[in-house]
Amino acid sequence: MIRVDSDSQLVARAQGGDQDAFAELFRRHSDRVFRLALSILGQGFAAEAEEVAQEVFLKVHHALASFRGESEIGSWIYRIAFNQAVNLKARARYRRPHLDDTVLSYEVTTEPGPQSLVETAQRNQSLLECIQTLPEVYQSALRLYYWMGASVAEVAALLDVPENTAKSYLHRARQLLDSMLKEKGYSYV
Amino acid sequence: MSDTNAREAEMDNLLRRSMAAAVPHLSPDFHQVLARELRRRSETPNRFGRILLANYVGVSVVVSVIVMRGQGLGWVPITVMMIAPLATLELARRLRRWPMRIRL
Numbered sequence: 001m002i003r004v005d006s007d008s009q010l011v012a013r014a015q016g017g018d019q020d021a022f023a024e025l026f027r028r029h030s031d032r033v034f035r036l037a038l039s040i041l042g043q044g045f046a047a048e049a050e051e052v053a054q055e056v057f058l059k060v061h062h063a064l065a066s067f068r069g070e071s072e073i074g075s076w077i078y079r080i081a082f083n084q085a086v087n088l089k090a091r092a093r094y095r096r097p098h099l100d101d102t103v104l105s106y107e108v109t110t111e112p113g114p115q116s117l118v119e120t121a122q123r124n125q126s127l128l129e130c131i132q133t134l135p136e137v138y139q140s141a142l143r144l145y146y147w148m149g150a151s152v153a154e155v156a157a158l159l160d161v162p163e164n165t166a167k168s169y170l171h172r173a174r175q176l177l178d179s180m181l182k183e184k185g186y187s188y189v
Numbered sequence: 190m191s192d193t194n195a196r197e198a199e200m201d202n203l204l205r206r207s208m209a210a211a212v213p214h215l216s217p218d219f220h221q222v223l224a225r226e227l228r229r230r231s232e233t234p235n236r237f238g239r240i241l242l243a244n245y246v247g248v249s250v251v252v253s254v255i256v257m258r259g260q261g262l263g264w265v266p267i268t269v270m271m272i273a274p275l276a277t278l279e280l281a282r283r284l285r286r287w288p289m290r291i292r293l
Contacts, residue, residue, distance in 0.1 A: 027220065034215045046213035053215065054223055061227055124207040146208040174200045 007073045014064055022064075026057050029074060033057070033081045035150070036158045039143040040085035040136060043128075052088055056081045075160045082159070086136055123186045130180040131173075138173040145170055 005013070005021070007028070013021035030053060037052035038045065059080055067076060131139055137159060144150040144158060156166035216222075250271065257267050 023220070023224070026223065030215060030219065035212075038213065043210060049213075050215060050219065053219070054226065057223055058226060058230060061231075127203065127207050142204065143208070146204045147210065148212050171197070174197055174204070177204075178196055178200050 008069060011064070011067065011069065011073050015067075022061060025073065026060075029077050030057070032074075032158060033077060035144065035148055036078055036081050036140070037085040039140040039148065039158075040082065041089055042132065042139070042143065043147070048088060048092075049085070052081065052085045056084050059084070074157070078158050078160055082136075082140070089136075123181075126184055126186060127177065127181065130177050130184075133180070134173055134176060138169050138176070141166060141169040142173050 005024070007025065010021045010025045010028075014025060033056050034049055034053045037049035037056075041048050041052070056077065060077055067073065131142060134142070140159060141155050144155045145152070150158070152163055152166050152170070155170075156163040159166060159169075161169075253271070254267060257270070
């Protein structure tokens with residue numbers, strides 16, 4: 001029978017120098033760390049998100065001896081990942097990915113004609129720009145939920161907040177986007 | 190449905206449509222690259238650190254022995270004074286690790 005260690009058992013083994021335990025911990029959390037980093041950096045930044053994930057695990061490996069187990073190891077790792085991604089974003093002053101005509105394919109519209117396609121693309125681009133002006137946690141919550149299809153519970157776990165707080169992030173973000181789009185003169189209702 | 194709720198539902202729809210794009214994944218060799226990087230980072234400072242520490246300890250021991258012999262101390266107290274701090278350090282290191290495992 002295969003023995004599946006809990007995270008805290010793995011941490012204890014890793015703190016004792018067991019490299020296999022380290023590897024298993026990293027395997028368990030690497031996808032989520034990558035997704036969290038990507039949700040902060042945004043679409044078109046997969047390579048940077050991977051760099052963040054690598055840097056996070058190097059930090060975790062270095063600092064694991066000082067981990068006291070006061071929180072879940074996952075929460076600890078995700079907090080490091082969040083800070084690392086936010087720092088990278090601030091350092092890079094946010095190199096915007098080039099948005100080309102492929103944005104036209106983001107939305108399947110029933111309205112015929114190139115005019116409506118262009119309008120839709122413009123509105124979508126405007127929406128993406130508005131998202132980039134939101135606070136980091138709102139951006140992250142939005143991308144995790146709408147882009148990556150994460151559940152509210154997953155969003156809450158990755159942002160290390162209660163589920164109700166994650167829900168309120170999404171609600172507040174939608175409200176802010178609504179007023180921003182209204183200000184820009186876009187109507188979507 | 191109130192106007193606010195309707196707007197929120199529409200915004201929800203809009204976000205779903207406009208953010209629909211393929212989600213990238215970690216590259217398949219991510220864990221290998223990470224393992225390589227971990228090995229590289231943990232080996233380099235260790236090797237350098239060990240050489241530095243060995244030289245430092247060697248010079249310190251020689252200088253201390255010369256000074257203590259010059260002050261007329263015998264070999265037994267000199268040996269005790271050399272070994273005692275190292276033993277204390279090792280004991281402190283073990284004691285520090287011990288409660289951490291229990292807390293986990």
